[in-house]
Amino acid sequence: MPIVVNKDTCTGCETCVSSCPYDAIVIREGKAEITELCQLCKACLGVCPEGAIRETGESGARREKSEGTGVWVFAEQRDGVIAGVSFELLGAGRRLADKLGTNLSAVLFGPNAAGPDELIKWGADRVFHCEDELFRNFNDEPFAALLSRLIGQHKPEIVLAGATPIGRSFIPRVAARLHTGLTADCTSLDIDGESRDLLQVRPAFGGNIMATILCPETRPQMATVRPRVMKRAEYDLSRNGEIVKVSAADVGSRTRVVETVKEVSEVAVNLQEANIIVSGGRGVGGEKGFHLLYELADALGASIGASRAAVDEGWIPYRHQVGQTGKTVGPRIYFACGISGAVQHLVGMQSSDIIIAINKNPEAPIFDVATYGIVGDLFEIIPLLTKRIREAKGL
Amino acid sequence: MDxxxxxxxxxxxxxxxxxAEEKIVxxxxxxxxxxxxxxxxxxxxxxxxLFGLFIPEEYGGLGKGCLELCVAVEELSRACLGVSTSYAANALGTYPLLLFGTEDQKKRFLPDIAAGKRLVAFGLTEANAGSDAGGTQTTARLEGNEYVINGTKQWITNGGVAEIYTIIAITDRSKGPRGASAFVVEKGTPGFxxxxxxxxxxxxxxATTELIFDNCRVPRENLIGKDGAGFLVAMKTLDSSRTGVGAQGVGVAQGAFEEAVKFARKRVQFGHPVITFQAIQHMLADMATSIEAARALVYAVARFIDSGAKDVSKESAISKLYATDVAMKVTTDAVQVMGGSGYMKEYPVEKMMRDAKILQIYEGTNQIQRxxxxxxxxxxxxRSK
Amino acid sequence: MNMVVCIKQVPDTAEVRINPETNTLIRDGVPSIINPYDVHAIEAALQIREKAGGKVTALTMGPPQAEVALREALSMGVDDAALLTDRAFAGSDTWATAYTLSKAIQLLGADIILCGKQAIDGDTAQVGPEIAEFLDIPHISYIRKIDEAGGGRIVVQRLMDDGFDVIESSLPVLLTVVRELNVPRLPSLKGKMAAKKAMIRKLTAADIGAEESSLGLRGSPTQVKNIFAPESRKDRKMLEGTIEEKVEALVRELVGLKCL
Known part of the structure; x- marks a missing residue:
């Protein structure tokens, strides 16, 4: 096992025991021992006050590091409209490509006459476009087959896709087929200066903590990226690029979309497009507490969000949930009321421009990400704030 | 305690x-x-x-005894006595068939009861007959091969929702207590x-309703036990079920107690959680002590019944009496510990206190238990002298 | 209809906390559970069995302790259970996990394979689609309703961001399910008693004929570099004073930023 305990320096203090999410560390004869339950999640590294837990470095010699050049972005579209995340990926991809000194390509499947040009203006140097009707609806198999084929032919070193229902469903098939690694739902990407490897950061353990993932030996390095966390590049009308038409010959599908039904929840849309969001957590205490937030939201013209804790308690429906298992939002102002700030929640709202945290507990982690923090009882603060905002707006 | x-x-x-936690709370x-x-x-x-817990395996049940039933009833009661009453009344209504039913009756009814396909109710109480079963006025007259039942039962748990009813009616008023008989009546029978x-x-x-019998005819095979054994059936049924009411008491007390402790840990007064105050600690200590004593008693009596003991009237009465008095006291004290919050419907303890009161009343008031x-x-x- | 449900035993991550001083996980008292999405997959398989007949096998990969999760699945009513357990599987990422599970599924045989949408400890949602690729069968993700299953085909509803798609597929197929699909049943007592006694089939790397170079740490293209707690914001301003002063200060800031 690549994580070991140095029995000479281990004092048996048990600090590491509770840090393991898989119960894989036990104390035997006064020393810590890592059992077969270990999942190599590395949550214990750095926990030991004596520095007795470390990696052995044997990662099992594998195949030669495979080669590849260029950064690719899968540009997702639905009903002929390119998804916003595609432009965000071009922004991220541009940064990575520039750092690596390589070029940036986008891949677009399905009919869309203006699409390739758009992608170039948003930062792509080259666009692979397959206009085949086969891609009008989303079926996993043909998407996976054609993307795998293109990657096999052109050998990029990095492939990014949106962590959307579409990207998260078919990209794994591509990674499986190409025998390469895939990191899900990344919130940050960078290049390691020495190895030139892609550093892929994502939330782990239900969003309680962050992990950096590497794919050191196989290429391409693949990642799905959370929508609304990456910045778009500048839209440049004067940009030029190459458009490569791709044929879908020999690509088939054993699934067939019979019907597509639109069922847009207003709240979900409102949350993701909202300028201001007032969000409540466990500290709000119940449905009644949320009424205070509705008042504040009303005064601000804001939408209502909630943490998982509040949704789990049944105080507010799931469609209001912000965070790892809910929506990712990026409003101008985000009010976090009675939200402690578990990473699970933070990953869904951290890209907000201004975060205002109101919490009784001065130690609450929400204050670590806040622009403005108020320690105090929200049941006193919110009504007063609502009143003052109404006055300031002359309502 | 283990x-x-x-x-x-x-x-x-x-x-x-x-x-209880996932579906009832x-x-x-x-x-x-x-x-x-x-x-x-x-x-x-x-x-x-769980409906088949105490029903023999040959009728589709699990063949367990009183202790298992008490354990299940206690857990359901910890969440809601209304639900656990519906569940426990099912057992109450089944006991006459289980204890005195013919093989045919058992085959006819027990498998559906065990599978929970049909609920059961027990009908003894009437307007003028509660603690005094001798006041029963419902009659069953034998006409050819049928009994004709007339009269009204009152406050019958699972009334209307159950499909099988075991009831007591007078077949021969001249014989006094030996003139009552037990019957099984199915919902949908004309006149019922x-x-x-x-x-x-x-x-x-x-659900609590009246059962109204107006020239309701049931076949002779629906007589449970012998003609004239009605009060014996009723008494043995109550002997078997009373400990279950005790288990309800233990459950609701435990539920209220846990709410009170949870609250006392959080509620801050004078700068400290109220659980740090001795006045609260002593109340919680008394609650914990009496719950544990009640549980120990209920389990012990249940084991005594499961041992096959012949006469369990006194022991089952003792367990019902003590555990339900504890339930009333503990749920009341839980409201007290939680103060104004306890009195509000936001918290479950005021409901538990209202619910607990019935335990001192039904299946024989605690005065009758004494x-x-x-x-x-x-x-x-x-005997001993 | 032969069905395999892939389940995973996970720590109940809703209960995991972070120690704010050391930025490390606190696991004390956190129970291990069947991944909640997988419970819906089990329920879906049981419901298909009730209508179309067949056999449901629960499959998991993990240490010997993962047997507990399989017994829970058995108590809900699945017919059979298999545990992939071998030291060679340790350290598997999603690629190696999917490879290993697909080898076992080939051995067990299945017309429909069901998985939860994702596991709550990893949240990758990758293993299901990757298994389908290894088996070279179609898959459909985020199933919120199963309209028809039988006669060599299946019609389901796939939840999307803006509604849902109705999709038809040939069998065999792999489905990943979301919570909206059903309300999982609780175990029954008879099920629990039978589950306690049931034999659980143990499968090793040799049993499934897996290539060693594709297993565990060696077969995993990705690795965790490090784990960390997010950094705090540098420009934070804590508002001080009485409640009135704090609120006043905030309103002033918002007005200054032209937010009002």
Missing amino acids: YFLTEEQLMIRDLARQI PVRAELDETGEFPWDVMKTIAQSD SFGKKENKMGIRAS NVIGQALIKEFA
Whole structure:
């Protein structure tokens, strides 16, 4: 096992025991021992006050590091409209490509006459476009087959896709087929200066903590990226690029979309497009507490969000949930009321421009990400704030 | 405390607890408010096999005894007495068939009861006959091969929702207590109808109605036990079920106690959680002590019954009396510990307190339990001297 | 209809906390559970069995302790259970996990394979689609309703961001399910008692004929570099004073930023 305990320096203090999410560390004869339950999640590294837990470095010699050049972005579209995340990926991809000194390509499947040009203006140097009707609806198999084929032919070193229902469903098939690694739902990407490897950061353990993932030996390095966390590049009308038409010959599908039904929840849309969001957590205490937030939201013209804790308690429906298992939002102002700030929640709202945290507990982690923090009882603060905002707006 | 339950008994407890926490706690306040019968919960209990707990395996049950039933009832009661009353009344209504039914009757009814396909109710109480079973006015007259039943039963738990009713009626008034007989009557029998659903102080999720018999004809095979054995059937049924009421008391007390402790840890007054105050600690200590004593007593009596003991009247009365008095005291004290919050419907303890009151009343008031114990003492000491 | 449900035993991550001083996980008292999405997959398989007949096998990969999760699945009513357990599987990422599970599924045989949408400890949602690729069968993700299953085909509803798609597929197929699909049943007592006694089939790397170079740490293209707690914001301003002063200060800031 690549994580070991140095029995000479281990004092048996048990600090590491509770840090393991898989119960894989036990104390035997006064020393810590890592059992077969270990999942190599590395949550214990750095926990030991004596520095007795470390990696052995044997990662099992594998195949030669495979080669590849260029950064690719899968540009997702639905009903002929390119998804916003595609432009965000071009922004991220541009940064990575520039750092690596390589070029940036986008891949677009399905009919869309203006699409390739758009992608170039948003930062792509080259666009692979397959206009085949086969891609009008989303079926996993043909998407996976054609993307795998293109990657096999052109050998990029990095492939990014949106962590959307579409990207998260078919990209794994591509990674499986190409025998390469895939990191899900990344919130940050960078290049390691020495190895030139892609550093892929994502939330782990239900969003309680962050992990950096590497794919050191196989290429391409693949990642799905959370929508609304990456910045778009500048839209440049004067940009030029190459458009490569791709044929879908020999690509088939054993699934067939019979019907597509639109069922847009207003709240979900409102949350993701909202300028201001007032969000409540466990500290709000119940449905009644949320009424205070509705008042504040009303005064601000804001939408209502909630943490998982509040949704789990049944105080507010799931469609209001912000965070790892809910929506990712990026409003101008985000009010976090009675939200402690578990990473699970933070990953869904951290890209907000201004975060205002109101919490009784001065130690609450929400204050670590806040622009403005108020320690105090929200049941006193919110009504007063609502009143003052109404006055300031002359309502 | 560890009561050395077997692995199977622990399994029963865990399953009942899971049902209570996942399916009952989320709906109990609403059930209390609306007084709707918890059909969904009953369906879950049916799927879980708990309706068949005490029914022999040859009739599709699990062949367990009183202790297992008490363990299940306790867990359900911890979440909601209204639900647990509906469940326990099913057992109450089944005992006459189980204890005195013919092989045919058992084959006809027990498999459906065990599977939870049909609910059961027991009909003894009437307007003029509650504690005094001798006041029973419902009659059953033999005409050819049929009994014709007339009269009205009152405050019958599971009335209207059950499909099988075991009831007591007078077949020969001249014989006094030996003139009563027990019958099984199915819902839908012509001449058998229900009064309106009662509006109760507590256990509001449970259904309580009158059973109205107006020249209701049932075949002779529906007689349970011998003609004239009605009061014996009733008494033996109550002997078997009373400890279950004690288990309800333990459960609701435990539920209220846990709410009180949880609250006392959080509620801050004078800069400290109120649980740090000795006045609160002593109340909680007394609650914990009496709950544990009640549980120990209920389990001990249940084991005594399961041992096959012949006469369990006194012991079952003792367990019902003590555990339900504890339930009333503990739920009242839980409201007190939580103060204004305890009195509000936001918290479940005021409901638990309202619910708990019925335990001192139904299946023989606690005054009647004392009579039963007293009479048993007289007999016991007359024998020993 | 032969069905395999892939389940995973996970720590109940809703209960995991972070120690704010050391930025490390606190696991004390956090129970291990069947991944909640997988419970819906089990329920879906049981419901298909009730209508179309067949056999349901629960499959998991993990240490010997993962047997507990399989017994729970058995108590809900699945017919059979298999545990992939071998030291060679340790350290598997999603690629190696999917490879290993697909080898076992080939051995067990299945017309429909069901998985939860994702596991709550990893949240990758990758293993299901990757298994389908290894088996070279179609898959459909985020199933919120199963309209028809039988006669060599299946019609389901796939939840999307803006509604849902109705999709038809040939069998065999792999489905990943979301919570909206059903309300999982609780175990029954008879099920629990039978589950306690049931034999659980143990499968090793040799049993499934897996290539060693594709297993565990060696077969995993990705690796965790490090784990960390997010950094705090540098420009934070804590508002001080009485409640009135704090609120006043905030309103002033918002007005200054032209937010009002």
